[in-house]
């Protein structure tokens with residue numbers, strides 16, 4: 321029986337000998353490769369924090385000491401050491417979440433997978449400990465070098481540094497990468513500190529050598545050590561952290577459990593805010609990950625553990641269409657530039673960057689900065705395209721509103737992973753963008769239904785230079801092309817069903833499909849027609865502002881059904897109903913979409929079914945509404 325299976329709580333970890341901790345690390349790595357290759361997940365990041373997490377649980381006592389993981393994708397090892405070793409259902413409905421989960425364990429605090437928030441959480445928890453006079457506990461926040469490029473992290477550091485008594489340890493998990501190598505001044509500074517690994521070795525050598533010469537040597541070392549700050553200036557440029565008033569410990573080899581544990585114990589003993597700069601390697605110990613140039617197996621699907629190759633080849637999807645079309649646009653328009661927030665490959669900008677490196681900008685995990693910088697680029701005569709996952713634009717709403725829209729900036733936002741994503745949990749579903757952006761004056765939003773409408777929407781969007789435009793599409797594979805029978809003032813009619821002759825009064829239904837939900841709308845329309853109804857199914861590509869022709873169509877039917885992959889409250893359907901009411905249209909509406917709830921991790925299909933977005937659900941609700949008339 322392996323050592324890992326004997327670990328049921330952090331106390332068990334603290335009882336291990338150094339040799340046993342080294343063996344535990346080997347077993348954990350084997351476990352991660354074996355299990356995550358079967359389920360998919362964040363293999364690379366977790367392979368990089370095996371020794372670090374063991375050391376944390378040995379130097380501190382969770383849950384009395386609070387552990388906070390930034391982004392949370394690197395918390396699998398933490399789960400293994402806190403009583404959760406059944407990974408068969410990882411990221412699956414009713415299985416382990418891929419992120420910390422309070423419902424799973426008292427050892428988990430921050431569930432949201434949005435980066436750069438951990439230090440603010442830690443600041444707040446540490447303040448609460450101070451106010452509540454809980455003087456016997458620490459807060460330990462693990463933040464990656466990538467997350468450290470997010471502005472919120474620096475807002476927190478500014479606050480944390482303000483109080484020397486804050487028992488707060490910031491572990492900078494520095495593997496030099498977000499997905500790709502981390503960019504920017506912060507990353508460069510960490511590089512500088514990283515390369516002075518010799519600094520610690522130099523000091524260690526000095527202490528051993530001088531102490532061997534007896535009292536004079538010990539005096540000399542103490543004198544030198546007293547000069548450490550000055551020495552550090554020489555060997556390791558003065559850390560920006562210490563300039564801010566934070567003690568800095570490191571850089572430490574994050575794959576040496578004993579050294580990391582010693583550094584953490586030093587930090588704990590300090591009793592104030594401390595940075596522990598830990599050097600790790602994403603994908604450590606698994607050759608396919610170590611050799612993965614793109615992103616070191618940041619997030620993998622099911623893979624063959626021996627080779628790291630995907631079990632199923634990735635299919636041509638929405639992202640690939642964007643990747644292809646934006647290059648074509650870039651060839652035609654030299655003013656088009658692209659911005660990514662540390663996700664060049666995941667959002668499909670790698671080909672554009674390859675061909676137009678000088679027109680591609682990776683701003684780090686800094687969506688707010690990306691948006692306002694894009695407004696600046698538009699002012700400078702460019703047409704910026706900001707490509708992010710839909711859910712991550714949430715944090716830049718004010719920048720969209722007050723920098724892009726207020727200044728009528730021709731910025732195009734491309735929102736990948738819009739709608740239900742599923743297995744990454746509640747904070748990853750791109751379900752808020754349409755309800756959020758519908759109140760931005762002048763903003764235009766497109767929800768294409770297939771490859772052709774996506775390409776057209778992108779080309780239209782980059783031609784709008786006096787207002788922000790948004791093109792949103794879901795994660796994964798494209799559906800079949802959906803041709804329009806006709807286009808009526810921006811509203812594509814994709815199907816008509818007439819039950820032979822004039823439909824009896826009260827039997828005309830308009831089904832409005834938004835984006836990826838057009839498939840459900842088409843299937844529902846066919847079923848409704850089988851009930852003797854006259855049905856028109858429409859799929860407007862540009863859904864915000866609501867097309868006037870769509871409002872008119874609503875008035876020409878006895879029932880309107882809207883289906884959207886976003887929050888229903890304040891969504892496209894709600895906006896259409898509101899516009900119709902304002903124009904005296906009395907047609908009843910039925911809205912299918914997502915609730916104002918956080919949707920637990922499950923597959924997209926499971927959530928589509930659970931949220932009643934299937935054709936049969938649309939039909940059931942439409943017939944019920946007609947029966948009430």
Ligand SMILES: Cc1ncc(C[n+]2csc(CCOP(=O)(O)OP(=O)(O)O)c2C)c(N)n1
Nearest residue numbers: 365433434435464465466467497498662712
């Ligand atoms: C606000 C936000 N933007 C983008 C992402 C997507 N994302 C998830 S993990 C990651 C990289 C994080 O890098 P780092 O903090 O260095 O952690 P590592 O994976 O290297 O351990 C990114 C960009 C996110 N989770 N949150």
Ligand SMILES: CC(=O)[C@@H](O)[C@H](O)COP(=O)(O)O
Nearest residue numbers: 391393433619666737744795
């Ligand atoms: C943690 C994080 O935000 C990303 O790594 C996310 O898991 C990526 O999801 P996709 O697999 O949809 O790219």
Ligand SMILES: [Mg+2]
Nearest residue numbers: 464465466497
């Ligand atoms: Mg990193």
